[in-house]
Amino acid sequence: MQRTLTTYDQTRRALESGSTTCERTVEGYLESINTGKRLNAFLAVFGEKVLDEARAVDRKIAEGTAGPLAGMVVAVKDVICMRDEKVTCASKILENFVSLYDATVIERLRAADAVFIGKTNMDEFAMGSSTENSAFGAVLNPVDESRVPGGSSGGSCVAVAGGMAHTALGTDTGGSIRQPAAFCGIVGLKPTYGRVSRYGLVALSSSFDQIGPFAACVADAARVLHVMSGQDVNDSTSAAVPVPDYTAALTGNVAGLKVGVPWTVLGKGLQPEIRASVDRAVQRLREGGAHIEEIELPHSDYVISTYYILMTAEASSNLARYDGARYGYRSTTARNLSELYVQSRSEGFGQETKRRIMLGTYVLSAGYYDAYYRKAQKVRRMIQQDFFNAFENVDCVLTPTTPTTAFKFGEKTEDPLEMYLSDIFTVSANLAGLPGISVPFGKDGQGLPVGIQFVGRQFEESTILNAAYYLEQQEGR
Amino acid sequence: MKFNERYEPVIGLEVHAQLLTRSKAFCGCSTEFGIDPNENVCPVCLGMPGTLPVLNLQVVEFVIRMGLAVNCRIAPKSVFARKNYFYPDLPKGYQISQYEEPICSGGEIEIDLDDGTRTTVGIIRIHMEEDAGKSIHDLDVDTLVDVNRCGVPLIEIVSAPDLRSPREAYLYLSKIRQLVTYLGICDGNMEEGSLRCDANVSVRLTGADRMGTKTEVKNMNSFRNVERALEFEINRQIRLIEDGGKVVQETLLWDANQNVAVPMRSKEEAHDYRYFPDPDLVPVLVDEDWINRVKKTLPELPTAKRDRFVTVLGLPRYDADVLTADRAVAGYFETTLEMVTVRGGSDARESAKQVSNWVMTEVLRVVSERKISIAEFPVSPGRLSELLLLLRGGTISGKIAKEVFEEMCSTGDSPESIVRSKGLTQVSDAGEIEEVIARVLADNEAQVKKYLGGNVKVFGFFVGEAMKLTGGRANPKVVNDVLRKKLEALKG
Numbered sequence: 001m002q003r004t005l006t007t008y009d010q011t012r013r014a015l016e017s018g019s020t021t022c023e024r025t026v027e028g029y030l031e032s033i034n035t036g037k038r039l040n041a042f043l044a045v046f047g048e049k050v051l052d053e054a055r056a057v058d059r060k061i062a063e064g065t066a067g068p069l070a071g072m073v074v075a076v077k078d079v080i081c082m083r084d085e086k087v088t089c090a091s092k093i094l095e096n097f098v099s100l101y102d103a104t105v106i107e108r109l110r111a112a113d114a115v116f117i118g119k120t121n122m123d124e125f126a127m128g129s130s131t132e133n134s135a136f137g138a139v140l141n142p143v144d145e146s147r148v149p150g151g152s153s154g155g156s157c158v159a160v161a162g163g164m165a166h167t168a169l170g171t172d173t174g175g176s177i178r179q180p181a182a183f184c185g186i187v188g189l190k191p192t193y194g195r196v197s198r199y200g201l202v203a204l205s206s207s208f209d210q211i212g213p214f215a216a217c218v219a220d221a222a223r224v225l226h227v228m229s230g231q232d233v234n235d236s237t238s239a240a241v242p243v244p245d246y247t248a249a250l251t252g253n254v255a256g257l258k259v260g261v262p263w264t265v266l267g268k269g270l271q272p273e274i275r276a277s278v279d280r281a282v283q284r285l286r287e288g289g290a291h292i293e294e295i296e297l298p299h300s301d302y303v304i305s306t307y308y309i310l311m312t313a314e315a316s317s318n319l320a321r322y323d324g325a326r327y328g329y330r331s332t333t334a335r336n337l338s339e340l341y342v343q344s345r346s347e348g349f350g351q352e353t354k355r356r357i358m359l360g361t362y363v364l365s366a367g368y369y370d371a372y373y374r375k376a377q378k379v380r381r382m383i384q385q386d387f388f389n390a391f392e393n394v395d396c397v398l399t400p401t402t403p404t405t406a407f408k409f410g411e412k413t414e415d416p417l418e419m420y421l422s423d424i425f426t427v428s429a430n431l432a433g434l435p436g437i438s439v440p441f442g443k444d445g446q447g448l449p450v451g452i453q454f455v456g457r458q459f460e461e462s463t464i465l466n467a468a469y470y471l472e473q474q475e476g477r
Numbered sequence: 478m479k480f481n482e483r484y485e486p487v488i489g490l491e492v493h494a495q496l497l498t499r500s501k502a503f504c505g506c507s508t509e510f511g512i513d514p515n516e517n518v519c520p521v522c523l524g525m526p527g528t529l530p531v532l533n534l535q536v537v538e539f540v541i542r543m544g545l546a547v548n549c550r551i552a553p554k555s556v557f558a559r560k561n562y563f564y565p566d567l568p569k570g571y572q573i574s575q576y577e578e579p580i581c582s583g584g585e586i587e588i589d590l591d592d593g594t595r596t597t598v599g600i601i602r603i604h605m606e607e608d609a610g611k612s613i614h615d616l617d618v619d620t621l622v623d624v625n626r627c628g629v630p631l632i633e634i635v636s637a638p639d640l641r642s643p644r645e646a647y648l649y650l651s652k653i654r655q656l657v658t659y660l661g662i663c664d665g666n667m668e669e670g671s672l673r674c675d676a677n678v679s680v681r682l683t684g685a686d687r688m689g690t691k692t693e694v695k696n697m698n699s700f701r702n703v704e705r706a707l708e709f710e711i712n713r714q715i716r717l718i719e720d721g722g723k724v725v726q727e728t729l730l731w732d733a734n735q736n737v738a739v740p741m742r743s744k745e746e747a748h749d750y751r752y753f754p755d756p757d758l759v760p761v762l763v764d765e766d767w768i769n770r771v772k773k774t775l776p777e778l779p780t781a782k783r784d785r786f787v788t789v790l791g792l793p794r795y796d797a798d799v800l801t802a803d804r805a806v807a808g809y810f811e812t813t814l815e816m817v818t819v820r821g822g823s824d825a826r827e828s829a830k831q832v833s834n835w836v837m838t839e840v841l842r843v844v845s846e847r848k849i850s851i852a853e854f855p856v857s858p859g860r861l862s863e864l865l866l867l868l869r870g871g872t873i874s875g876k877i878a879k880e881v882f883e884e885m886c887s888t889g890d891s892p893e894s895i896v897r898s899k900g901l902t903q904v905s906d907a908g909e910i911e912e913v914i915a916r917v918l919a920d921n922e923a924q925v926k927k928y929l930g931g932n933v934k935v936f937g938f939f940v941g942e943a944m945k946l947t948g949g950r951a952n953p954k955v956v957n958d959v960l961r962k963k964l965e966a967l968k969g
Contacts, residue, residue: 081527089526099522103527202526207756235529236759314624314756317561320570321524341563364561364751 005186005216008072008166008223015061015071015312022054022061022115029073029117038142041158043078043088045118047353053115060113067113069227074109075159075168078119078203079126080199080211082106089202090134091124093322093348103200104232105169105211112227117165119157124350125319126171126204128152128423129179132413133352136417141184143448147406150180150422153188153214160214161186167224168214173204174307175401175426177212178438184400184452185440187215187468189225190426191456193433194239196225197232205314208238208307208430218406218439218469222246225461241459245431249438249462250469256291257293257467259454260394262297269421271404277442277450284474285398285467296396299383300428304420306383307427309363309376316360322348355416396464399425401438425453435461439468441475479718485683486711487691488646488676492653493631494663495608495671496539502607502630503530503573510669514623522628524568529757532557537761538632539662540580540605541771543632546656546778547600549584551768556607557758561751566610566622574633576752579604580761586636586656587780588648598649599637599713605761606631632662638677638688643707650674650703655779659804667699670747674703679724680714689714694738697731706731710738722815741768782807790814792830805851809858810836816862821869828865835865839879843886855889856882864892876949877901905952910943910959913951917942918963929968936960 014020033045050073060066076082079089081099088094106116121147123133131139139154141147141163145316153170155179160168170177172190181188189212196211211228214219229243229336261282266275282292318416324330324344325395349357363372390397404420412419435458438451452471454464480486489960504521544551558576584600586944593916608631611626617836634653640646654672657663664671674969676699679689693708697703709731714724777785786797800805814832818825840861864885868878873896884895896902906908917939918925928935943956 037529085525094526099527100525199529200527205756217851234531236531237529237757313753317559317571317751317753320561320563321526321568323563323570325565326523326568338567361751364753366749366751369751369753 004444005160005163006166007217008069008215008220009217011071011166016099016427022057023051026050026054026073026115027069027118029164029293031161033118036158036162036164039142039145039158039162040137041155041162041164042075042118043090043121043136043155044086044378046085046116047326050115050117051167052328056210057113057115060216062335067111068114069109069114069223072109072112072224073117073166074114074115074224075117075120075156077105077122077126077153077156077168079122079171079202079204080105080169081114081202082119085119085286087119087202088136088281089125090122090136091353092135092350093344095135095329096364098326099200102202103211104197104234105228106200108227108230109169110226118159120153120159122155123152123176123362124353125315126152126176127315127352127356128208129175129409129419130409130412130426131155131180132409133350135350138409141406143184144406144446146149147408147448148183148411150183150402150406152176152180154180157181157184157186157214160184160216166216167220169211170214171201171204171209171437172426172430173208173210173264173311174430175423177214178401178426178436178451178453179423181214181438182440182449182453183406185443186451187218187435187437187439187472189213189215189221189222189465190429190435191225191229191461192239192435193430194237195241195435195459195461197230197235197238199232199234199238203314203318205311206313206318210430212213218437218465219247219250219471221437222250222465222469238368239459242349246462246465249466251466252470252473254285254467254470256278257283257285257288257290257295257396257463259285259290259467260293260295260390260397262295262300262397262399265297265300266399267387268373270356271402271444273442273444274400274403274405274450277437277452278398281398281441281452281471284471288470288474290467293394295394297383297386297390297428299379299386302379303383303427303431304424306376306379307423307431308359308420309372310380310431312356312360313364313373314360316357316364318354319349319357323346347446352416380431383428387432387434387455388429396458396467397457398467401425401453405444405446405448405450429455435464437461437464437468439471441471480711481715483682484680484711484715484718486640486642486707487638487679487681487688488643488707490649491635491642491675491677492634492650493673494543494634494657495597495655495666496536496632496662497664498533498535498539498630498632500533500535501610501628502533502536502605503628506628507559508629512625514621514625517625518627520694522568523624524570524627530573530755532758532761533630537763538581538771539630540603541662541768541770542660542662543634543657544581544603544777545768545772545775546660547584547586547603547634549581549600549603549777549813551662551763552578552580552582553605554578555761555763557755557761559755560606560753562748564609564612564619566624566627568610568624568627568823572609573755573758574606574752577754578653578760580763586652588645588652590648591644596639596645598639598645601635601637602630603634606633630886638639643704643711646676646707647700647704648813650700653802655802659776659778659779662862670698673698676703676707676710678707679712679968680711680718689718690726692724692726693728695728697732698733702731702733705733705736708740709736711736715847724752727800727933730745740874776804779804779807786829790824791826792829792833796830796833796837799841800833801850807843809840809851809854812858813861813865816859817865817869820862821866828869831865831869835861839882856885860885860891867892867896871903871905871952872896872951873901873903874951876944877903880949901950902950904947904950905955907955907959910947910951910955911963913943913946914939914956914959914963917946918967925964925967928964936964939964
């Protein structure tokens with residue numbers, strides 16, 4: 001299946017010229033959602049509610065008071081809270097849980113007159129790289145329905161790649177936006193840690209999680225990011241760094257840009273077509289006047305193990321609140337408090353979630369903390385330092401987003417380690433708190449999309465957006 | 478309480494003080510006590526999915542106050558950590574606390590022992606944390622949970638194992654209460670749980686260097702219980718060792734009704750809290766500026782105040798202790814004294830003892846009889862100073878002053894109006910008093926003869942009669958003078 005996606009830029013021009021309305025745009029997307037049901041991208045679709053929102057936006061457009069995202073139709077990963085809507089995290093344990101409040105990103109997008117079309121499917125609690133870990137069924141890749149869309153934000157990615165929304169909110173803890181974006185051939189951006197408020201994002205791993213956009217083009221991603229970003233009094237880890245105009249940064253000019261490529265890291269296990277895309281991207285950047293520099297990332301071998309120690313440690317604590325005592329799934333057969341905890345959690349959580357909770361509990365346990373958690377924190381700082389060192393000489397780092405193109409269902413479910421390795425290129429940015437973007441660039445022999453990733457300095461999303469924009473223009477979309 | 482003298486108890490206390498901030502530690506909810514269960518809550522303190530804590534800076538301010546008051550080092554950077562455990566009244570499944578990097582460390586507190594000596598108790602650390610909710614078990618129904626208290630800020634003050642008797646522990650705890658109330662950071666009420674105390678207890682042969690195995694005693698919810706529980710546990714350990722047994726490291730709960738400390742079931746104490754730095758909160762950074770600003774807000778601390786009462790006001794040490802035990806009482810005393818000296822144009826040192834006597838014997842008596850706090854006492858320092866000035870000016874006698882005081886306590890009226898309406902003004906006019914004394918002498922010829930015969934003791938009898946006749950209003954000094962003169966004249 002190949003289709004040309006409508007960008008928000010196109011819709012916006014149509015809205016401005018009066019050739020369409022927000023309501024008609026939403027109706028179109030609702031129709032796509034309906035015909036694309038088998039993809040299983042959505043866990044909830046807001047029919048009448050989003051149409052009401054759309055009509056309100058149309059009135060604002062008519063009055064000339066519409067905000068910067070007027071008429072943008074957004075899908076939301078079901079790990080982000082929206083008042084009075086369920087937030088299931090694709091888990092049985094929160095199957096019927098309704099949020100009491102809006103996440104900060106939702107408030108900001110709504111204030112800019114975006115409309116929300118529904119909540120999307122995902123790996124349970126954002127744990128996974130294929131969206132096969134949802135308690136509500138896997139999501140199909142619209143490019144090849146026998147393949148996974150990537151994960152954990154598979155539903156949000158497919159909502160955009162399948163033409164069911166202009167943009168979608170995903171979350172990226174170890175690559176959960178960039179990896180599916182690469183697998184489905186769209187743009188996915190993970191902002192700098194602290195760029196976007198996490199308030200209202202159900203935490204997987206608090207020191208890694210960031211909310212970011214999926215979009216059909218770089219310009220749309222830039223536009224959404226601008227609205228989402230900025231300090232939030234409700235999130236102490238959100239940064240008081242000014243938010244630039246990301247759209248203005250999209251010049252398409254890369255002359256003089258210094259791009260670092262960790263060639264030694266790319267040596268291992270890379271699918272040949274992906275290597276070819278990297279080479280071609282490098283060539284195009286050179287043609288545009290960019291300087292390509294080889295960089296060293298000496299601690300790359302420790303990226304996956306460091307990540308899985310720290311992420312699971314935080315996850316084990318973050319997920320402790322789902323205990324059946326106050327809300328969410330409660331086992332009906334428990335006879336005492338201890339059984340209530342054990343049975344509710346055993347029955348409510350899926351395999352991968354339980355695996356990570358156990359791993360995280362283990363690495364924090366007395367006697368193991370120093371050997372695992374504390375050591376991993378040290379290595380994390382070394383990995384971060386690798387990037388800081390590299391950024392003394394280059395403006396951004398280029399890698400493929402993934403070592404392979406989209407794999408088949410079930411291909412890696414039996415081997416968690418194999419699955420974890422699909423995040424090898426994306427995880428570093430989370431460990432180091434850096435912004436990363438995946439932009440489609442080329443295809444493999446089977447027509448599956450390849451993603452190129454740029455990782456930038458902290459709070460320099462503008463640089464990587466523009467680099468990605470340049471490649472996007474080269475592909476002549 | 479006496480223990481087997483071959484043994485020396487070693488005690489360290491962990492004191493939790495609930496801070497008097499208006500809102501909770503990590504959200505905007507009120508900390509008000511006594512409202513309906515589960516009312517003071519929001520998504521954050523309910524631990525709803527997706528919520529994040531935001532530190533209330535007042536909490537930091539308060540803990541710095543305490544740290545400075547006990548000479549702690551205030552860390553320029555301290556870190557919140559998660560203490561993980563499952564309990565229904567702990568909505569997030571972890572408590573936000575501080576672990577490896579607390580905000581205050583290395584302080585000390587001086588306590589005055591009963592024998593008049595002072596001893597120094599080390600403070601290992603003071604850290605900030607949030608309270609859990611309340612589980613209510615003692616009902617016929619299932620356990621109920623009230624989450625109002627979730628997220629209420631606490632500080633935990635950890636002493637060194639420097640205390641050597643239950644009495645010392647009691648005195649140390651009293652000192653902590655005095656300090657936190659002086660600093661205005663905690664109301665110090667143990668019965669309501671705003672001050673809580675756990676103890677680490679061991680015993681060793683007197684003079685030994687090595688510590689014995691310690692046990693932890695919890696659930697001592699009054700000052701008296703702390704003393705009793707420690708006495709119980711020390712005796713238990715000594716007896717155990719004397720009988721050839723060994724102390725097992727365990728946690729015991731004090732049962733105030735049975736007067737025993739009972740071991741917690743081992744399952745409940747087998748906690749591995751899996752502490753790690755809370756990634757939702759940034760490190761707490763405190764610079765010199767902030768510390769200096771807090772320093773300026775510190776009130777005069779109780780020991781300094783007491784010493785000043787002794788050296789500057791010339792009060793006996795006993796008076797100074799009683800008056801400074803409670804900051805509000807000290808404040809009452811000082812305000813009264815200031816008004817007496819300003820209005821009466823006198824020197825503070827000269828009036829201090831009189832004011833002290835009145836506050837200690839009269840004001841505190843009524844306060845304790847009525848079981849009220851000094852803040853609720855009906856006679857303001859202004860009114861009391863008016864009364865004392867009437868007394869000093871000779872308008873009323875000491876005896877009448879006490880009557881007027883009682884009246885003020887029950888009606889709240891001003892002393893002038895009570896004196897006026899009841900005609901209690903002292904009679905100091907020599908002529909008037911001479912008439913009264915002439916009558917007393919005329920009515921008691923037999924006593925006069927005794928006096929003239931050398932029995933000077935009857936002098937007091939004549940004074941008493943004169944006071945009786947004037948309804949106590951006669952100025953005793955004038956009565957004495959006139960009486961002496963008259964009797965001298967009779968002697969011839």
